[in-house]
Amino acid sequence: MNSPALIRRTILYRGRVQGVGFRATTVDAARGLAVTGYVRNLADGRVELVAEGKTDALDELEHRVKAALGANIHGADRAESPATGEYQTFTIRR
Numbered sequence: 249m250n251s252p253a254l255i256r257r258t259i260l261y262r263g264r265v266q267g268v269g270f271r272a273t274t275v276d277a278a279r280g281l282a283v284t285g286y287v288r289n290l291a292d293g294r295v296e297l298v299a300e301g302k303t304d305a306l307d308e309l310e311h312r313v314k315a316a317l318g319a320n321i322h323g324a325d326r327a328e329s330p331a332t333g334e335y336q337t338f339t340i341r342r
Contacts, residue, residue, distance in 0.1 A: 253303075254300055254331035254333070255301075255302075255328050255329070256285075256300045256329045256332065257298075257299050257300075257327070257328050258296065258297070258326070258328075258329070259296070260290070260294050260295070260297075260324065260325045260326075261295045261296075261297065261321050261323075262293075262294050262321070262322050262323040262325075263320050263321045263322030265295040265317070265321060266293060266295065270317055270320065271288070271295065271340045273316050274287040274295075274297060274313055275287065275339065276316075277309055277313050277316060278299070278312075278338040281305045281308055281309055281338075282301050282302065282305045283299045283300065283301035283305050283306060283338055284301065284337055284338055285298040285299035285300050285335050285338050286298055286335065286338065286339050286341040287338075287339075287340055288340065288342065297313070299338065300331040300332070300335060301331075
C-alpha cells in the first residue's frame with residue numbers, strides 16, 4: 249500500500265531542452281534525493297520528468313533542475329497525482 253505522504257509529479261519542460269545534457273543532468277540532480285521515476289525526451293521537443301516521493305524531495309529536485317538548466321527552460325507544465333510506487337530508481341527512459 250502506498251504512503252499517503254508520497255505523490256507523483258509530472259513536469260513537461262519546454263525550450264532548448266534536448267541535446268544539451270538535460271536528462272543526464274536531471275539524473276545527477278536526483279542523486280541523493282528520495283525520489284524515483286524517470287526523465288525522457290518527447291518527440292515534440294519537450295522533456296518529460298516523472299518523479300515520485302515526498303513533497304520536499306520533489307521540490308528540491310525541481311530546484312536543482314532549474315538551478316542547473318534554467319537558462320534552457322522556457323516553460324514547464326506541472327501536474328501532481330497519487331504515487332503509484334511502480335519505480336525503484338530514478339533513470340533515463342528512452
